[in-house]
Amino acid sequence: MDRRRGLMLAGLALLLAGVSALWMVQGLGAGNRGFILSLRATKLAALITVxxxxxxxxxxxxTVAANRVLTPSIMGFDALYVLMQTLMVVVLGNAGFAGLPAGLKFGADVGVMTALSVALFGTLLVRGARDIPRMILTGVILGVLFRSVSGFLGRVLDPNEFAVVQSVSFASFNRVDAALLPVAGVLTAGAVLTALRLAPQLDVLALGREPAVSLGLRHRRLVMATLALVAMLVSVSTALVGPVAFFGLIVAGLAHGALQDARHAGLIPAAGLIAAILLVGGQWLFERVLGQAATLSVVVEFAGGLFFLYLLLKGRIR
Incomplete structure (x- = not known):
């Protein structure tokens, strides 16, 4: 199994390298190649990081929720981000929001979302981890609450301010600030490496609360640490490109299906590689083949929604 996992990860890494190289050189004319490659390299780094x-x-x-259908976005993560952006526009105004330094805004988004998300999901999952329906319902209700507050505040904004809120309420892989990539890359790499170090403990956590505790695992401590990593990763990706609801659901399903192995030492890198292949390959398809006739984020959300419905129907059939 270890050999199969290694071969699978090596194959995914080679596929990512091939797709990335294809996207970098496709359509490269005889103009200023250095400048074009520099722009593409920045966007490639952003796509892979997200x-x-x-x-x-x-x-x-x-793993923490013990459910293959849940994602952080379904639990209201994206609604929290939109509410934060709306509040900043209301408080600072259009000019003040636009004049915020990119680094300061990014740090505020990541810091506030991480703190609130750990508090929110920590309460839901640690105290009610065995009551999945109630946890889902609570998360959905909070998401509706955040969206309702955002909608109400949007009604009192003038059209220009409302347009600013709308522009940051949907994911866009074309507006990433290159200056934020080093910080985002370091945060993402640190969180992923920490998750890999916790992989053996996560394997035990996936067995369930009672078996994990009986095996000596500090369940609450590991759950909170994992939630902090989740909050950090989702906050970084959301602050860079905006909310993406269902993309992670597709990636997690493909990672489990490709490896056929529940051990996190393979699942974590496989999920990262598959996600990067899908985003880079999808961006190449829309830019070079379809001539930007569609938007990648819209197609990703549509496909993810269909996959979510498939998982629900599959669960009912069983």
Whole structure:
């Protein structure tokens, strides 16, 4: 099994390298190649960072929740982000929001979302981890509450301010600030490496609360640490490109299906690699083949929604 896992991860890494190289050189003319490659390299780094963060965060969250259908976004993560952006526009105004330094805004988004998310999901999962329906219902209700507050505040904004809120309420892989990538990359890499170090403990956690505790695992401590990693990863990806609801669901499903192995030492890197392949390959498809006739984020959300319905129907059939 270890050999099969290694071969699978090596194959995914080679596929990612091939897709990345294809995207970098496709359509490269005889103009200023250095400038073009520099722009593409920045966007490639952003795509890989966001993909790895979303993929790994979803795998970790599903392990804690003991449910393969849940994602952090379904539990209201994206609604929390939109509410934060709306509040900043209301308080600072259009000019003040636009004038915020990118680094300060990114740090505030990541810090506040991480703190609130750990408090929210920690309360739901640690105290009610065995009551999955109640946890889902609570998360959905909170998401509806956040969206309702955002909608109400949006009604009192003038059209220009409302347009600013709308522009940051949907994911866009074309507006990533290159100056934020080093910090985002370091945070993502640190969280992923920490998750890999916790992989053996996560394997035990996936067995369930009672078996994990009986085996000597500090269940509450590990759950809170994992939630902090999830919050960090999703906050980084959301602050970079905006909310992406269902992409992680697709990635986690493909990672489990490809490896056929529940051990997190393989699942975590597989999820990151598959997510990066899908985003980079999808961006290449829309830019070079379809001539930007569609938006990647919209297609990802549509496919993810269909996959979510498939998982629900599959569960009912069984």
């Amino acid at each position: 993909a790895v963060a979303i993929g790994v965060a979803t795998v970790l969250f599903q």
